[in-house]
Amino acid sequence: MIHDIAQAVALVLTWQAVLWITLGYSFGSLLGAIPGLTGIVGIALLLPLSYYLPPWVAIPMLMAISKGSSFGCNIPAILINTPGTPAAAATCLDGHQLALQGRSGKALKANLYAGLIGDTFSDIVLIFSAGLLARVALKFGPAEYASLMVFALTVVGAVSTGAVIKGVMGAALGVLLGVVGMDMITGVSRLTFGVIELGDGIAMIPLMIGLLALSEIFLHAEKLLASRDADQGRVATVPPPRHPDDSRITRDEVPRFARATAIGALIGTVVGALPGIGQSVAAFVGYGEARRFSPNPEAFGRGSIEGVAAPEAAASAVNGANLIPLLALGIPGDVVAAVLLGALMIQGLAPGPLLFEQHRVTVFALYAGMMITNLIHWPVGLVFIRASNLVSRIRLAHMMPVVFILCVAGTFALGNSVFDVYVMIIAGVGGAVLRKGGFAPVTVVIGFILGPLLENSARQALLLSQGSFLTFITRPISLFFLVLTAASIVGSFLYARQRGSAAIPGATTSE
Amino acid sequence: MPPAPRTGALLWALIWLLGAALTYFVLIPAGIEEPSYATQSPGAFPKAIAALIGLLALALFAVEWLRLQPRLDRRVGARFLVTPAIAGLYGLLLVPAGFIVASALSLAAMLFVFGERRPLFGAAIAVVTAVATYAVFVRLLGVPLPAGVLG
Numbered sequence: 001m002i003h004d005i006a007q008a009v010a011l012v013l014t015w016q017a018v019l020w021i022t023l024g025y026s027f028g029s030l031l032g033a034i035p036g037l038t039g040i041v042g043i044a045l046l047l048p049l050s051y052y053l054p055p056w057v058a059i060p061m062l063m064a065i066s067k068g069s070s071f072g073c074n075i076p077a078i079l080i081n082t083p084g085t086p087a088a089a090a091t092c093l094d095g096h097q098l099a100l101q102g103r104s105g106k107a108l109k110a111n112l113y114a115g116l117i118g119d120t121f122s123d124i125v126l127i128f129s130a131g132l133l134a135r136v137a138l139k140f141g142p143a144e145y146a147s148l149m150v151f152a153l154t155v156v157g158a159v160s161t162g163a164v165i166k167g168v169m170g171a172a173l174g175v176l177l178g179v180v181g182m183d184m185i186t187g188v189s190r191l192t193f194g195v196i197e198l199g200d201g202i203a204m205i206p207l208m209i210g211l212l213a214l215s216e217i218f219l220h221a222e223k224l225l226a227s228r229d230a231d232q233g234r235v236a237t238v239p240p241p242r243h244p245d246d247s248r249i250t251r252d253e254v255p256r257f258a259r260a261t262a263i264g265a266l267i268g269t270v271v272g273a274l275p276g277i278g279q280s281v282a283a284f285v286g287y288g289e290a291r292r293f294s295p296n297p298e299a300f301g302r303g304s305i306e307g308v309a310a311p312e313a314a315a316s317a318v319n320g321a322n323l324i325p326l327l328a329l330g331i332p333g334d335v336v337a338a339v340l341l342g343a344l345m346i347q348g349l350a351p352g353p354l355l356f357e358q359h360r361v362t363v364f365a366l367y368a369g370m371m372i373t374n375l376i377h378w379p380v381g382l383v384f385i386r387a388s389n390l391v392s393r394i395r396l397a398h399m400m401p402v403v404f405i406l407c408v409a410g411t412f413a414l415g416n417s418v419f420d421v422y423v424m425i426i427a428g429v430g431g432a433v434l435r436k437g438g439f440a441p442v443t444v445v446i447g448f449i450l451g452p453l454l455e456n457s458a459r460q461a462l463l464l465s466q467g468s469f470l471t472f473i474t475r476p477i478s479l480f481f482l483v484l485t486a487a488s489i490v491g492s493f494l495y496a497r498q499r500g501s502a503a504i505p506g507a508t509t510s511e
Numbered sequence: 512m513p514p515a516p517r518t519g520a521l522l523w524a525l526i527w528l529l530g531a532a533l534t535y536f537v538l539i540p541a542g543i544e545e546p547s548y549a550t551q552s553p554g555a556f557p558k559a560i561a562a563l564i565g566l567l568a569l570a571l572f573a574v575e576w577l578r579l580q581p582r583l584d585r586r587v588g589a590r591f592l593v594t595p596a597i598a599g600l601y602g603l604l605l606v607p608a609g610f611i612v613a614s615a616l617s618l619a620a621m622l623f624v625f626g627e628r629r630p631l632f633g634a635a636i637a638v639v640t641a642v643a644t645y646a647v648f649v650r651l652l653g654v655p656l657p658a659g660v661l662g
Binding site for chain 2 (some may be wrong): 031034165166168169172175176179183185186188189190192214217218219220221222224225226262315397398401402404405406408409412413416418421422425427428432437438445451455458459462463469
């Protein structure tokens with residue numbers, strides 16, 4: 001065993017391997033920072049190249065693109081409230097609030113370190129317990145997934161405290177938008193009204209960019225027109241730091257940061273080991289749980305460092321944990337894992353129990369490559385943070401229209417479809433109108449992401465139980481999540497009554 | 512004496528209630544076919560969600576604390592529609608005119624709306640951003656964008 005590990009490390013610790021992994025990580029970070037583009041675009045672009053590289057270089061390089069993208073997509077989320085991925089929408093909640101307070105450096109560093117810790121934690125768990133966790137994940141059936149989704153939806157309460165009814169209404173609207181398209185059980189088209197482009201449903205990224213980013217641009221424009229004061233447009237995109245502590249995590253903040261990161265990393269690892277859930281669920285559950293366990297939950301949504309650390313640690317932890325079902329069982333947990341499965345097959349490696357016996361050194365080399373990626377994450381991330389400081393010097397009047405163009409280019413590029421651009425613009429108008437009414441567009445996004453997963457799992461469970469709803473409470477893991485959900489709702493109401501906490505400003509308005 | 516309910520909040524609840532009723536009674540029956548072979552109705556879940564929205568809208572209408580919610584800042588007015596209108600025109604122009612031309616025009620218009628009053632500077636930002644974005648997406652990443660009249 002030791003000999004195999006030493007051999008694997010020697011394979012990866014070459015300048016060529018480190019260079020490819022560094023390039024992959026930087027490329028992924030750059031792509032992630034462009035709204036609308038994700039790591040999957042980068043992986044798809046470099047997949048043919050991976051054919052010419054040995055597996056212990058190719059697979060970690062592709063993984064590095066995904067990890068870099070996870071970090072990079074949070075840069076526009078924090079600085080300009082434009083999430084490139086669903087998971088980054090959770091980071092927007094507090095990250096952008098921190099940026100508006102002149103503490104973008106603190107938010108970006110919290111994002112970097114939490115991601116690094118979450119990633120490394122899940123990689124270590126992957127290395128030591130791939131087999132065990134894969135067995136636990138196998139016990140998850142549709143009923144357990146449905147209950148987990150119900151639990152994940154309780155995050156709506158966390159992002160709309162003080163306006164819970166409006167939060168639930170927003171989430172329900174998102175769920176309703178999520179049912180558009182083909183019904184997975186019966187194959188019937190739902191609410192498409194003959195529009196061919198809606199056959200696969202409303203595209204998630206255009207909807208998300210419209211609701212969260214474009215709506216803000218529209219409201220800023222209205223404000224500028226209303227004031228008739230060009231000087232307002234001279235305001236910088238994000239204010240500069242006023243104190244050195246605004247650009248770093250202070251000693252006082254370390255315990256809160258560490259607790260939120262630990263909660264996020266743990267949740268992300270468990271969620272990542274479950275196929276088909278992914279980073280967005282992990283990020284929102286991580287955010288909700290960090291808030292629940294925080295001694296200062298009312299700070300969430302107002303610029304809490306914990307609100308940045310928890311979702312990022314959770315989303316990053318999914319990266320490593322996703323490989324648990326992939327390597328152990330050959331089940332790809334998400335799109336990235338599916339492409340990695342293809343890359344492994346290209347290399348002649350068939351995932352499954354035999355992989356660990358027949359290609360043990362290669363598997364250890366993959367692990368070593370992932371750890372090297374985590375080491376590279378830190379310096380490369382700091383370079384990106386330094387470069388992103390330039391954004392804070394650009395005037396809002398110049399930045400907003402440029403962001404709009406990038407949103408359009410990224411959205412069009414997703415499916416080479418102008419229909420997606422229309423969806424984004426309509427969602428932008430809808431998001432702005434919702435914000436005016438005191439509704440949080442992020443709750444619509446949460447409902448849109450989690451709703452279809454909930455519906456499909458619940459209906460599959462009901463099919464298997466021949467229509468009996470008892471299946472959700474007779475299965476122990478499912479019951480566990482439902483009890484957690486009930487406890488979470490009761491706890492939130494009791495807490496709200498006790499503390500009289502106010503609505504989260506960042507979640508409901510563009511201010 | 513409790514404060515009088517604000518008409519703005521009540522109007523919002525009414526809009527949601529009408530939307531839910533429209534979805535439940537018109538859109539779902541018209542937009543979801545109920546196949547005879549299916550053991551589960553494909554419309555059941557959307558109907559349940561529409562009913563939930565309707566009930567919540569009723570609750571929103573009724574609950575007293577709604578009166579304490581922050582004031583609606585402004586009605587949807589002409590000023591609000593300026594940027595979405597530019598965005599809509601951009602969407603219409605994107606394919607026929609091409610990404611560079613449509614982006615440069617809409618970017619210049621948006622910069623003006625956002626308060627940039629130096630025509631040459633605004634035009635330079637618009638053209639450089641449009642060309643640079645096109646170059647990054649098409650040349651560097653190999654992601655197609657419409658070429659339009661310049662193609």
